[in-house]
Amino acid sequence: MQKEQKRNISVTGDISFSNIEVTQPKEYAAGMPAIKVALEHVSKESGLFRSIKTLSRMNQKEGFDCPGCAWPDPVKPSKLGEYCENGVKAIAEETTFERVDRDFFKKYSVEEISNWTDYEIGKSGRITEPFILKPGSVHYEPISWEEAFTAVADHLKSLNDPNEAVFYTSGRSSNEAAFLYGLFARAFGTNNMPDCSNMCHESSGVALSETLGIGKGSVVLEDFEEADVVMVIGQNPGTNHPRMLSALQKCKENGGKIITVNPLSESGLNRFKNPQQISGIMGKGTALTDIFLQVKINQDVPLLKLIMKRLAQRDNKDNKVFDHDFIASKTQGFGELLAYLERYEELELLQLCGVASEKIDEAVEVLAKKSKIIICWAMGLTQHKNGVENIKECVNLLLLKGSIGKKGAGTCPVRGHSNVQGDRSVGIVHHVSEPFNQALKKEFNFDPPTAEGLDTVHAIQAMHSKKAKVFVALGGNFVSAASDTEYTAEALQRCELTVSVSTKLNRTHLTAGKTSLILPTLGRTEQDGGRFVTVENSMGKVHQSKGKLKPASEHLKSEPEIVARIANAYFGNDTTIDWERYSTDYDAVREKITAVLTGFEDYSKRSKGAGFYLPNNARQGDFSKLPGGRAQFSICGLPAHSLEQDEFLLMTVRSHDQFNTTIYGLDDRYRGIYGERRVVFMNGDDMAQHGLEPLQIVNLVSQYNEVVRRAENFKVIPYNIPSQNLCAYFPETNVLVPIDLYADKSQTPVSKSIVVKVEKP
Numbered sequence: 077m078q079k080e081q082k083r084n085i086s087v088t089g090d091i092s093f094s095n096i097e098v099t100q101p102k103e104y105a106a107g108m109p110a111i112k113v114a115l116e117h118v119s120k121e122s123g124l125f126r127s128i129k130t131l132s133r134m135n136q137k138e139g140f141d142c143p144g145c146a147w148p149d150p151v152k153p154s155k156l157g158e159y160c161e162n163g164v165k166a167i168a169e170e171t172t173f174e175r176v177d178r179d180f181f182k183k184y185s186v187e188e189i190s191n192w193t194d195y196e197i198g199k200s201g202r203i204t205e206p207f208i209l210k211p212g213s214v215h216y217e218p219i220s221w222e223e224a225f226t227a228v229a230d231h232l233k234s235l236n237d238p239n240e241a242v243f244y245t246s247g248r249s250s251n252e253a254a255f256l257y258g259l260f261a262r263a264f265g266t267n268n269m270p271d272c273s274n275m276c277h278e279s280s281g282v283a284l285s286e287t288l289g290i291g292k293g294s295v296v297l298e299d300f301e302e303a304d305v306v307m308v309i310g311q312n313p314g315t316n317h318p319r320m321l322s323a324l325q326k327c328k329e330n331g332g333k334i335i336t337v338n339p340l341s342e343s344g345l346n347r348f349k350n351p352q353q354i355s356g357i358m359g360k361g362t363a364l365t366d367i368f369l370q371v372k373i374n375q376d377v378p379l380l381k382l383i384m385k386r387l388a389q390r391d392n393k394d395n396k397v398f399d400h401d402f403i404a405s406k407t408q409g410f411g412e413l414l415a416y417l418e419r420y421e422e423l424e425l426l427q428l429c430g431v432a433s434e435k436i437d438e439a440v441e442v443l444a445k446k447s448k449i450i451i452c453w454a455m456g457l458t459q460h461k462n463g464v465e466n467i468k469e470c471v472n473l474l475l476l477k478g479s480i481g482k483k484g485a486g487t488c489p490v491r492g493h494s495n496v497q498g499d500r501s502v503g504i505v506h507h508v509s510e511p512f513n514q515a516l517k518k519e520f521n522f523d524p525p526t527a528e529g530l531d532t533v534h535a536i537q538a539m540h541s542k543k544a545k546v547f548v549a550l551g552g553n554f555v556s557a558a559s560d561t562e563y564t565a566e567a568l569q570r571c572e573l574t575v576s577v578s579t580k581l582n583r584t585h586l587t588a589g590k591t592s593l594i595l596p597t598l599g600r601t602e603q604d605g606g607r608f609v610t611v612e613n614s615m616g617k618v619h620q621s622k623g624k625l626k627p628a629s630e631h632l633k634s635e636p637e638i639v640a641r642i643a644n645a646y647f648g649n650d651t652t653i654d655w656e657r658y659s660t661d662y663d664a665v666r667e668k669i670t671a672v673l674t675g676f677e678d679y680s681k682r683s684k685g686a687g688f689y690l691p692n693n694a695r696q697g698d699f700s701k702l703p704g705g706r707a708q709f710s711i712c713g714l715p716a717h718s719l720e721q722d723e724f725l726l727m728t729v730r731s732h733d734q735f736n737t738t739i740y741g742l743d744d745r746y747r748g749i750y751g752e753r754r755v756v757f758m759n760g761d762d763m764a765q766h767g768l769e770p771l772q773i774v775n776l777v778s779q780y781n782e783v784v785r786r787a788e789n790f791k792v793i794p795y796n797i798p799s800q801n802l803c804a805y806f807p808e809t810n811v812l813v814p815i816d817l818y819a820d821k822s823q824t825p826v827s828k829s830i831v832v833k834v835e836k837p
């Protein structure tokens with residue numbers, strides 16, 4: 077038996093500082109600076125004219141879908157360009173001229189590369205052909221596709237149990253690739269299908285399924301134009317979903333109000349200078365937020381309870397604040413909720429949320445009179461121990477106002493990855509669905525596994541304890557996206573085999589298993605033999621995406637083909653599934669999706685043009701799937717955060733030059749940070765109290781269950797953030813999040829409320 081080769085891999089990379097410049101945070105988002113920065117990125121990476129040509133096809137009907145977030149495209153995309161600054165950065169990354177080829181890997185060992193920052197690793201470029209890292213080696217070597225597929229198949233065949241394999245999916249994979257991947261995992265015999273939504277909106281899926289009968293949002297894009305009020309809670313659209321600002325602008329122009337709930341005053345929610353309008357280029361742009369409720373980290377529930385208590389007090393007077401007809405005909409648990417709200421003293425709730433009483437009254441004044449209310453949210457609500465209840469409390473408010481199942485109103489969990497919702501819709505889920513299993517059995521004549529699979533956190537624990545030995549990732553940068561970075565890296569390195577289907581180099585390729593394979597795939601912008609794939613946006617619309625650019629290398633294969641060829645290599649002739657056909661015939665794949673899933677009728681035809689919406693009962697106000705056929709009010713407790721004097725609650729966030737774990741640049745322009753990522757934002761009074769100066773260097777330390785985790789070398793930035801709250805970027809601070817600290821019911825890692833201490837080195 078080959079002695080286990082321990083490669084000397086750095087999990088954090090270079091943590092030294094670069095040249096930081098700090099200015100005042102920006103008062104607005106987008107405008108001319110967005111155009112300037114976007115053009116700088118594309119000219120540097122992929123050539124100005126080539127990029128402008130490519131961008132002209134982005135988010136257009138016959139074009140390709142942006143590989144960034146999942147914000148929907150309008151029915152009539154702008155001819156001036158239907159994309160944002162960060163969409164352009166995503167394209168610059170994918171269409172870069174930089175290449176990771178055999179000379180690159182001959183020159184650089186994985187140990188050497190691991191000492192680079194995530195930014196430097198990502199800027200190495202597109203991977204040109206399949207590579208293998210053999211046991212005992214520190215250099216990736218070229219390998220043929222056939223040898224690579226055989227190597228994967230052999231490792232899978234060597235397992236004692238299919239549940240010793242883990243099949244991870246990142247939200248960039250198309251519906252066709254994801255469906256084939258899920259089909260393969262089940263035909264192989266496991267439901268171990270963790271996916272990136274486990275780490276982001278899983279809490280939304282659980283809360284919405286239990287209260288409204290569907291794990292997705294109920295609004296469509298056009299609802300923003302009709303809404304009386306849009307509440308944006310725990311979300312920073314200016315950076316993470318920038319085209320949402322156009323929708324908020326339309327809401328404002330139609331007389332709507334915007335209420336923002338966030339520990340930070342984010343530029344993108346203050347003012348928007350729409351770069352497609354003169355007023356956005358030359359003028360002041362549009363003021364967005366009308367009422368800013370600067371809540372303490374994860375104290376949204378006390379704030380929402382206060383709002384509902386005060387609305388109830390008004391309703392008691394005239395019975396006109398709540399939508400009693402809707403409540404009586406469509407909901408369950410109204411009385412219990414009101415009684416439960418009575419149990420809380422206003423003072424306690426005010427102290428917990430940290431928002432001024434008069435500000436709350438301003439919001440209550442607006443909400444009392446309006447009924448077309450949309451609540452949008454993102455990780456600021458989901459990545460907490462009580463993440464599921466955070467969302468249920470939002471649903472409580474909407475149900476009280478009858479703001480579900482009608483135009484201009486509803487739930488809007490904004491998805492951060494372009495097809496994360498689609499992957500789930502076509503079967504990427506670790507939970508077992510009997511009807512889906514029955515449909516697969518009927519269509520493909522095999523018995524799908526019935527044992528519950530592993531989600532992200534439990535897959536990492538299984539790899540760490542060597543219960544799982546093979547890890548396959550369809551896209552993504554697992555080690556950097558997951559919590560507890562050191563532990564997750566160890567887990568991957570203990571695998572017999574790790575496989576990454578990727579476009580670009582990332583840290584997961586370095587924290588590799590004994591044997592590691594990189595299988596390079598096509599990007600969204602690139603031709604795929606004239607074929608198109610499909611994706612589903614944040615509002616449940618499925619549409620096509622078709623690249624036209626010449627692929628970065630002649631050796632690349634599409635994700636569907638890679639999955640089908642691995643399956644072919646594994647099953648050979650011993651299968652009832654025509655993998656060979658599905659490797660290149662996507663219409664055939666879509667026909668199978670239609671056969672086993674509802675809502676995908678006439679799939680290929682309907683996905684052309686503007687695409688089609690999948691069924692959504694909540695959008696129709698139909699709660700027949702739920703107990704009593706009614707939407708459910710929920711009783712939610714208060715979040716438990718008791719901090720010592722020298723303790724802080726840390727929330728991990730993205731900078732403006734970042735998409736998930738992809739680092740586009742070192743600036744966070746809206747927050748006034750340039751040239752540095754190792755910063756921690758802290759309340760000025762807290763700094764004084766702890767004897768800290770601006771830019772002073774500190775370490776961040778968390779301790780859970782006697783285990784100490786450290787993130788070293790951060791410069792302190794005085795910032796407008798509530799006391800005893802801190803904010804810093806991930807993946808640099810994911811190392812502080814314990815693997816076993818996750819949300820109840822959804823198991824989403826608690827990345828937004830980590831208890832830490834600030835240490836002076």
Ligand code: SF4
Binds near residue numbers: 317
């Ligand atoms: S808003 Fe999201 S989907 Fe749209 S262009 Fe920007 S990053 Fe891409």
